[in-house]
Amino acid sequence: MMFRILLSLILFLLISCGVSKNPLRKEVKLLQKGIIKDDTSYVYALPFEEGKSFRVIQGYFSPFTHKERAALDFNMKKGVKITAARGGIAIRVKEDGTLGGLKKKYRSHGNNIVIEHEDGSRAGYWHLQHNGALVNVGDTVKQGQVIALSGKTGYALVPHLHFLVWKYDSTRKWQQVATRFQTSNGIKYLRGWKKYKRPVE
Numbered sequence: 001m002m003f004r005i006l007l008s009l010i011l012f013l014l015i016s017c018g019v020s021k022n023p024l025r026k027e028v029k030l031l032q033k034g035i036i037k038d039d040t041s042y043v044y045a046l047p048f049e050e051g052k053s054f055r056v057i058q059g060y061f062s063p064f065t066h067k068e069r070a071a072l073d074f075n076m077k078k079g080v081k082i083t084a085a086r087g088g089i090a091i092r093v094k095e096d097g098t099l100g101g102l103k104k105k106y107r108s109h110g111n112n113i114v115i116e117h118e119d120g121s122r123a124g125y126w127h128l129q130h131n132g133a134l135v136n137v138g139d140t141v142k143q144g145q146v147i148a149l150s151g152k153t154g155y156a157l158v159p160h161l162h163f164l165v166w167k168y169d170s171t172r173k174w175q176q177v178a179t180r181f182q183t184s185n186g187i188k189y190l191r192g193w194k195k196y197k198r199p200v201e
């Protein structure tokens with residue numbers, strides 16, 4: 001399976017060579033390396049159960065399908081419990097999608113949950129399994145609460161959780177943002193191909 005992912009990735013890179021010019025990409029790199037310090041932003045919980053670890057198979061602005069996205073893909077087989085990375089209110093729930101794969105036509109099948117946080121930012125959890133949403137629109141959700149089961153619906157090569165956060169910037173446009181997480185090795189900006197464990201509190 002890993003080999004198939006790698007092969008597709010290499011093929012994709014050959015075809016679509018080049019990286020995003022989004023200035024956030026550079027900033028995220030510096031945050032990941034600790035060159036820019038961030039001590040004030042919200043600390044998110046990893047979006048799965050305490051004590052479990054999952055690998056990030058695509059990080060921020062990865063040239064495969066995240067070229068213009070500040071998003072993270074966690075490698076997760078189907079049916080894994082997804083938890084809220086931050087508390088808030090569920091404002092969007094879709095769980096009727098049944099199809100998934102690397103075809104554009106599958107995009108609209110991607111089951112997802114969007115949670116709005118108290119500062120107005122939003123987190124999206126994508127590719128949930130059919131009927132895999134465990135919350136309804138309007139529900140108040142606590143950080144760490146199980147909200148969904150992972151799957152492979154929508155535009156997805158393998159089952160995984162696509163996670164992203166976005167907020168309004170000063171020009172009143174929705175903008176994706178990189179967020180830091182509490183991991184078993186401290187607070188970190190996650191990177192591609194690394195495995196992260198959610199500590200038991």
Ligand SMILES: [Zn+2]
Pocket residue numbers: 058065066071072073161162163
């Ligand atoms: Zn993704």
